[in-house]
Amino acid sequence: MSSDPQTEQLCRLFTETAHEITPSPVPLDNIERSGRIRKKRRLAMLWASTSAAACFLALHMPLAHTVLPVGDASSPPLTASHSNIGAWTVVAEGERVSVAQDIELWLTKDGKHWSTPTEIRQFRSITDGNVDVNRPSVSVQMEQVHDVYFLSGLFHGKGRPARVTVTTMEGTVTGHIVQLADQPDWGVWYTTMQIPPRQGAAGGFVLRVDVSDVHGIPVASFVRL
Structure with a gap:
C-alpha cells in the first residue's frame, strides 16, 4: 500500500x-x-x-479515689510493716522501734514492751488495769535515760489517732504513736525531752497527755489532778 x-x-x-x-x-x-x-x-x-x-x-471516665474516714470506728484496717505517717507508726507484733539512744519499744497483743540500759525488758498490759478499756484513757510512764526523760504510755479510745501532745512542767512537746495493724482501738505514745536544770519534780512532771486525730478531735486524754 x-x-x-x-x-x-x-x-x-x-x-x-x-x-x-x-x-x-x-x-x-x-x-x-x-x-x-x-x-x-x-x-x-x-x-x-x-x-x-x-x-x-x-x-x-469515672475517677478512682479512696476516702479514709478519721475519728470513726469504721476506719479502714491499719497497714503493718512499720509504715510511718507523720507521728503515727504501724508495726508488726514484736517489731522493735528505736526511740532514742539505748531505748527501744515494741508491741504485742498483750500490751507495751520497752527496753532501757537499766531495765532490759519492761511491760505494761493493755488488759490488767493500766488503762480503762471501757472508756478513752491514757497511762503515763517516765524514766531518765542518759540526759533525757523518756515519757511513754498506753492509750485506748475510738478513732484514728494521728498525734499526741504532752504538757509538762517545762512546756509542751509533741510525741509519736505506735499501733499494731490489727489493734486499732489502742496503742502506745512516746516522746523524749531534755532533763530540765531543776530536777526532783519527776513525780508530777507530766501534767497532761492528749491523743487526737488529724482534725484535732480527742481520742483519749490524761490529766493530772
Whole structure:
C-alpha cells in the first residue's frame, strides 16, 4: 500500500520539530515542598483527633479515689510493716522501734514492751488495769535515760489517732504513736525531752497527755489532778 506523499511530508515536519524542542526541567523543589505541606496537614489532623479522644475519655471516665474516714470506728484496717505517717507508726507484733539512744519499744497483743540500759525488758498490759478499756484513757510512764526523760504510755479510745501532745512542767512537746495493724482501738505514745536544770519534780512532771486525730478531735486524754 503506497503512502500519501503529503502525509509523509507532515510526519517528517513533526519529527524534526519534536527533536528541536528542549524539555523544561522537572520542578523537584516544588514537588518536595508540596509533599511536606501535605504531610504536616495529615499530622495536624491526626493530633487533633487524638487530643479530642483523650479529652473525651478524661471527661467521661469515672475517677478512682479512696476516702479514709478519721475519728470513726469504721476506719479502714491499719497497714503493718512499720509504715510511718507523720507521728503515727504501724508495726508488726514484736517489731522493735528505736526511740532514742539505748531505748527501744515494741508491741504485742498483750500490751507495751520497752527496753532501757537499766531495765532490759519492761511491760505494761493493755488488759490488767493500766488503762480503762471501757472508756478513752491514757497511762503515763517516765524514766531518765542518759540526759533525757523518756515519757511513754498506753492509750485506748475510738478513732484514728494521728498525734499526741504532752504538757509538762517545762512546756509542751509533741510525741509519736505506735499501733499494731490489727489493734486499732489502742496503742502506745512516746516522746523524749531534755532533763530540765531543776530536777526532783519527776513525780508530777507530766501534767497532761492528749491523743487526737488529724482534725484535732480527742481520742483519749490524761490529766493530772
